[in-house]
Amino acid sequence: MAFGALLLVAGGALTAHAYSNAQQELANSEYSNVMWRDEPVDSFFPTTIGGRGGYNGGLYDREQAIWNRVGISPDTDCDKGLTSHTLKAAKENGCQAVLRATYVDSTANMVATVAVVVLPKGSPESGPRTSIYEAYLDHLQDDGVVAPYAVPGTVAAKWKYRNGAELAPVGGEHMPYVVAASVGSVDGHVAGDLPGEWGDSDGNNVDRGSWQANAGNLVTLFRAHMEHLQTGDS
Template identity: 35%
Template sequence: MAAACLVLGLGLIGGAVTGSWLLPDGGESGTSGAFAAAGSLWHSVPVDQLFPPRVEGQGAGPGGADRTWTRVAVAPDSGCADAFDPLLRKALAPVGCQRLLRATYTDATQSYVTTVGLLFTKGDSAAMAALRTRFKNESLDSRTDLMPRPYAAKNTVAAGFGSEQRASWTVSVLTDAPVVVYAVSGWADGRTVDEPEPAAKAMASGATTAVAQAGLGQEARGLADRVERALRKTVDSATEQPS
């Protein structure tokens, strides 16, 4: 049993746990069962299922261009202490931090790098709904003092991807799962960004900033959306009842 408990952590560090599973403790049915199942996915599915080694983004780039992202690193599963700017960490505190999973990707040209994260919270459905409402009403997902931090991995194209290199980001609070999905993007050459922009602003029609023109909003939003879709598909599969 002790060895089984180490499977995910070791796999995350190595970035390859395909086929390595931990058995869930049990299941429920209905909506509450799906919510609970989603909250346990961080230890019950392979990391390659949550963060595929290659992600296809049909129509995800500027002007509807296709995108392909390749995973360059997977962070060890961890807590949230160093993953968010202090004010974002404070805003997320009401739902707690059960586990944080992160991976960093690069585009096909290795011009951009993007960290995508899945924060598995301790909150129930009501707490997640309240947090989502607050994010929407107070525009917390567009404030530059509430940003997720990237995961920079040594000896990869993302080695220089630090807080000063953040260009665009997106944060999505789910209400049908105790999960916050986010992504933060930047240039792969390590250049600093004086004025990062939330993905929604960078993707707006007519946006002319360097971040917008480079499509870094699409990088963040495109990856976050596809990781969220993969998460939902995994939840659906985990809660399917035998016929």
């Protein structure tokens, strides 16, 4: 595992309960429950995500990447990774850890923090994943969902203002996770604050919606990545 690079970017070692070096030899259903701590960190949070060939195309191809990783948070406490109503719902449903990594898009205009919330096993229809997703839907307009992880010494060093967020459960009976992302602007632009004629009519709503869509696309990408890890196809 590439701990050297991680230490330089994140500023410290990951807590022991979050990750370990060796991936265990387990059936897919069993491995799903432990991959958050057994998968090598550079595999769990790949250096690049996405590609021009579609949202699953070019998943690990630097030349086609939509998102490039700039740092991984060493802090996996639930209190540090989530905000407001999402945090409350996660804690009420047995949140074990929140793993976060920050990515910048290929144009270096957008910055995003992806979070994987680790939960107890439960029914896909009524268990912890569903409860947190419902809390997210109830507070779409007033919860930033993921706490930004600003990475010192990178273009994401001042990452603060969240312009869009998304959260969704990871599919599969044995995948006790939800994936969330908050997206913002590298230059600090606040969504829905367009000047003059650009903000007139429906311009500000379009601006907010575009950021929300980018957060949704990133969550879709990362859920697909986790499903690949579970099946061993990644």
